[in-house]
Amino acid sequence: MTNSTIRYAIVRPLPATFTSAISQHPPGEPIDLGKAYAQHKNYTEILRVHVPRLISLPVDDDHPDSCFVEDTAFVCGNDVLITRIGTPSRRDESLAVYQLMLKIKAEIPDLRIHNLREPATLDGGDVLVINKKIFVGKSSRTNTAAIEQLNSIFPGQVKEIPVKSGLHLKSTLSCLDDQTLIVWDNKAAISMAEAIINALSNTSAIGLVKVPDSVAANVLRIGRCLMVQKGYPKSEKILQDLCAAKSLELTPMPMSELVKVDGALTCCSILIS
Ligand code: CIR
Secondary structure, rough: OOOOOOOOOEEEEOOOOOOOOOOOOOOOOOOOOHHHHHHHHHHHHHHHHHOOOOEEEOOHHHHHOOOHHHHHEEEEEEEEEOOOOOOOHOOOOOHHHHHHHHHHHHHHHOOOEEOOOOOOOOOOOHHEEOEEEEEEOOOOOOOOHHHHHHHOOOOOOEEEEEOOOOOHHHOOOOEEEOOEEEEEEOOHHHHHHHHHHHHHHHOOOOOOEEEOOOHHHHOOEEEEEEEOOOOOOHHHHHHHHHHHOOOEEEEEEOOHHHOOOOOHHHOEEEEEE
């Protein structure tokens, strides 16, 4: 998805309980909640500039990770898949997103909404859609049952990628456009990216751009804007040069407080074309 024709962006505000969000590696320094609010607000405002309709779900203080809305659903063309999040304590985050999708369907009648069923578990961070192919990371959050159900909903479109580094598939790689993957310069991450490139080799040629910082490999493209993580100068220089070559505008985003609990740029929104 090039994200050049995004019509809707869905976000969910940072909850007051955010300092209790799940972390794979408890942060060295505690989360600065005020800074986290400012960073998330900045992210939301940038989306507002670039997307015709920004929808902010009601804040959900019962779920400290609820701002990571990407994990609740993914979109492929006119299909929306509501996930069953891998961590049981997060699972109910999807309910509000399902209700919202029903409302959006009233505006986009072609939208088809699907739900995963038990025992499937899947986090949206494990899903990369590129050229109508759905790459699904099999991870500690996303299981075989989810991949089987996706295969019957999207026949011929799904390819499983074992996640060998990072929390999710998109923790260490992401899509700049339909021809370009950004990947962390690390053996395990590169092998995941190569599996994606090989699966697409019959239909499209995909270039691989390596960056030295894992966090910086998750970028968010909307129209001419490329959001990248601020604070990783070597990776930023590589992405800046890429933007110059593709006439894109690089937008460095300070997200340090969200990164402390494994948040990335893609994980704070759901985009609908
Ligand atoms: C979690 O562990 O579930 C959250 N603290 C982070 C989720 C990040 N989600 C994403 O990148 N899609």
